[in-house]
Amino acid sequence: xxxxxxxxxxxxxxxxxxxxxxxxxxxxxxxxxxxxxxxxxxxxxxxxxxxxxxxxxxxxxxxxxxxxxxxxxxxxxxxxxxxxxxxxxxxxxxxxxxxxxxxxxxxxxxxxxxxxxxxxxxxxxxxxxxxxxxxxxxxxxxxxxxxxxxxxxxxxxxxxxxxxxxxxxxxxxxxxxxxxxxxxxxxxxxxxxxxxxxxxxxxxxxxx
Amino acid sequence: xxxxxxxxxxxxxxxxxxxxxxxxxxxxxxxxxxxxxxxxxxxxxxxxxxxxxxxxxxxxxxxxxxxxxxxxxxxxxxxxxxxxxxxxxxxxxxxxxxxxxxxxxxxxxxxxxxxxxxxxxxxxxxxxxxxxxxxxxxxxxxxxxxxxxxxxxxxxxxxxxxxxxxxxxxxxxxxxxxxxxxxxxxxxxxxxxxxxxxxxxxxxxxxxxxxxxxxxxxxxxxxxxxxxxxxxxxxxxxxxxxxxxxxxxxxxxxxxxxxxxxxxxxxxxxxxxxxxxxxxxxxxxxxxxxxxxxxxxxxxxxxxxxxxxxxxxxxxxxxxxxxxxxxxxxxxxxxxxxxxxxxxxxxxxxxxxxxxxxxxxxxxxxxxxxxxxxxxxxxxxxxxxxxxxxxxxxxxxxxxxxxxxxxxxxxxxxxxxxxxxxxxxxxxxxxxxxxxxxxxxxxxxxxxxxxxxxxxxxxxxxxxxxxxxxxxxxxxxxxxxxxxx
Numbered sequence: 001x002x003x004x005x006x007x008x009x010x011x012x013x014x015x016x017x018x019x020x021x022x023x024x025x026x027x028x029x030x031x032x033x034x035x036x037x038x039x040x041x042x043x044x045x046x047x048x049x050x051x052x053x054x055x056x057x058x059x060x061x062x063x064x065x066x067x068x069x070x071x072x073x074x075x076x077x078x079x080x081x082x083x084x085x086x087x088x089x090x091x092x093x094x095x096x097x098x099x100x101x102x103x104x105x106x107x108x109x110x111x112x113x114x115x116x117x118x119x120x121x122x123x124x125x126x127x128x129x130x131x132x133x134x135x136x137x138x139x140x141x142x143x144x145x146x147x148x149x150x151x152x153x154x155x156x157x158x159x160x161x162x163x164x165x166x167x168x169x170x171x172x173x174x175x176x177x178x179x180x181x182x183x184x185x186x187x188x189x190x191x192x193x194x195x196x197x198x199x200x201x202x203x204x205x206x207x208x
Numbered sequence: 209x210x211x212x213x214x215x216x217x218x219x220x221x222x223x224x225x226x227x228x229x230x231x232x233x234x235x236x237x238x239x240x241x242x243x244x245x246x247x248x249x250x251x252x253x254x255x256x257x258x259x260x261x262x263x264x265x266x267x268x269x270x271x272x273x274x275x276x277x278x279x280x281x282x283x284x285x286x287x288x289x290x291x292x293x294x295x296x297x298x299x300x301x302x303x304x305x306x307x308x309x310x311x312x313x314x315x316x317x318x319x320x321x322x323x324x325x326x327x328x329x330x331x332x333x334x335x336x337x338x339x340x341x342x343x344x345x346x347x348x349x350x351x352x353x354x355x356x357x358x359x360x361x362x363x364x365x366x367x368x369x370x371x372x373x374x375x376x377x378x379x380x381x382x383x384x385x386x387x388x389x390x391x392x393x394x395x396x397x398x399x400x401x402x403x404x405x406x407x408x409x410x411x412x413x414x415x416x417x418x419x420x421x422x423x424x425x426x427x428x429x430x431x432x433x434x435x436x437x438x439x440x441x442x443x444x445x446x447x448x449x450x451x452x453x454x455x456x457x458x459x460x461x462x463x464x465x466x467x468x469x470x471x472x473x474x475x476x477x478x479x480x481x482x483x484x485x486x487x488x489x490x491x492x493x494x495x496x497x498x499x500x501x502x503x504x505x506x507x508x509x510x511x512x513x514x515x516x517x518x519x520x521x522x523x524x525x526x527x528x529x530x531x532x533x534x535x536x537x538x539x540x541x542x543x544x545x546x547x548x549x550x551x552x553x554x555x556x557x558x559x560x561x562x563x564x565x566x567x568x569x570x571x572x573x574x575x576x577x578x579x580x581x582x583x584x585x586x587x588x589x590x591x592x593x594x595x596x597x598x599x600x601x602x603x604x605x606x607x608x609x610x611x612x613x614x615x616x617x618x619x620x621x622x623x624x625x626x627x628x629x630x631x632x633x634x635x636x637x638x639x640x641x642x643x644x645x646x647x648x649x650x651x652x653x654x655x656x657x658x659x660x661x662x663x664x665x666x667x668x669x670x671x672x673x674x675x676x677x678x679x680x681x682x683x684x685x686x687x688x689x690x691x692x693x
Binding site: 057060062064 | 250636639641642644645648649652
């Protein structure tokens, strides 16, 4: 059990087709969920540590704008938006995946971002400017790997053909745009209402 | 990639800020009254002590030569003689180092006839004290020798490169050591006009690139031919001014977007070093309604230090040869040290003269202690006197901890002295990655060399232990008769 905890996610990212199949049909959902949240947590931790401890040659970060709490939103918000957008689309497009499945497959796909970028936080402190090429290479490699895993995961979860997967992924991105817009609209309206009520309250209290 | 990531985050943050109604724009470009400012490595406007202070205001009357009328250009020779081009009065006033009138050029002898100027706009004095005047109203460039005798007159050139109806209105002129004349003329978009020593037009050099606004281009694509002919044409921006340094490189400023300061070599290529954190361009933080700086004059001194004049805000920005922003002074207003229509700047030694066209005044700025130290620090570094530069840079940061490029200067000096770790610290402070990397490589080598035996012992030790464990396990496995994975 304990060994499985570490071994299974690694198996998934190394053998995505078999791994995602097992993930969807054979594994314990609860365990997977715990693992998913664990990966998200690790990704957040990696990003926070990276902005603080990455080498000076690859990381110029204005301490004035450094905010570890924001790093959490930079991970959670895109993941949740992605899952919601993908789920809303695929339910209309005969996808077999449930929301949980999508969330789990997405989280597992983010694992390369942790296991490659985390050691590089420390390695980037002992490299020179010429060697930063390796840093950027590995960063891009991790990102591409994650993207590939996301593609395979999506395909397996929904039982889509590759081309249909690509189309739904593109459409999900557009849907994310719509959702972001609606959120902004919603927040700004709420804000207006709150201001209106506050002003009204002030007006009334000052009348006496 | 990293930068893009940060940028993306910045956008996201900005979007979130907008939602919560916090305005993120409109950085303040103005410093506290009387104080100067500088830009931090993060692009923020930070306070800085003044490097220059206005000390004297000179008018034509106070100099005893009658009021100036729309003076438009200044030139100071190497031995600090000041030539003022008093355009409205069509004369050139020459002052000596103590600001007393030395000579006045009203006219010159042109083939036995006394000839005068008409609204001249530009003046240049060569090392031999020959005077070149861009005689704009008469559409010619007049070249006089040191005694005021006519050498030659350059008039509208005949060339296939020029259109037939070309109107030659020179406004600025410089001459290099090979006696070639470079002329900036009104309505010429192809660059500076280069004339040979004999006054024959040879070519254009250093044309500005056309800058196209994508939005405008889009509308132009959509519009009809008739509409398009009504629109503004995309033309390269005109130069606004130029100056030449001792090495024969022309520094030219241009009005609008893009690289507004350029250093042209003989081929007309831009070779200005822009290794500072921000490209030399005047203000980098500005309000949207006033827009970026409009640079209209440039002055070069020794050690590749150059200054530019912003006509919008009346500020004079000074940069060193690496493009690092040293200091700024001036402003618009009615008090001393402020201008109405500044048109020209020149250095007299380390002092500055700023000419105001509408007021017909000349303001003299002199260095403060801080300005002197900083000037001298940059000069010593340029000459390669690292120890002296180190001392002076340390003094400047004692006066102004916000002067971020000084830390890089200190870092370079102590890197040369062999203190790599400390140098790294200083480079980090001024976000100087290339130099940090240099210091780091040396430091890494030093550490690895010092600890070579320890490191090798550990590595060999680990290798040996793993080997022993492996063989031991294999042996155990063979004993039990189970194959190990």
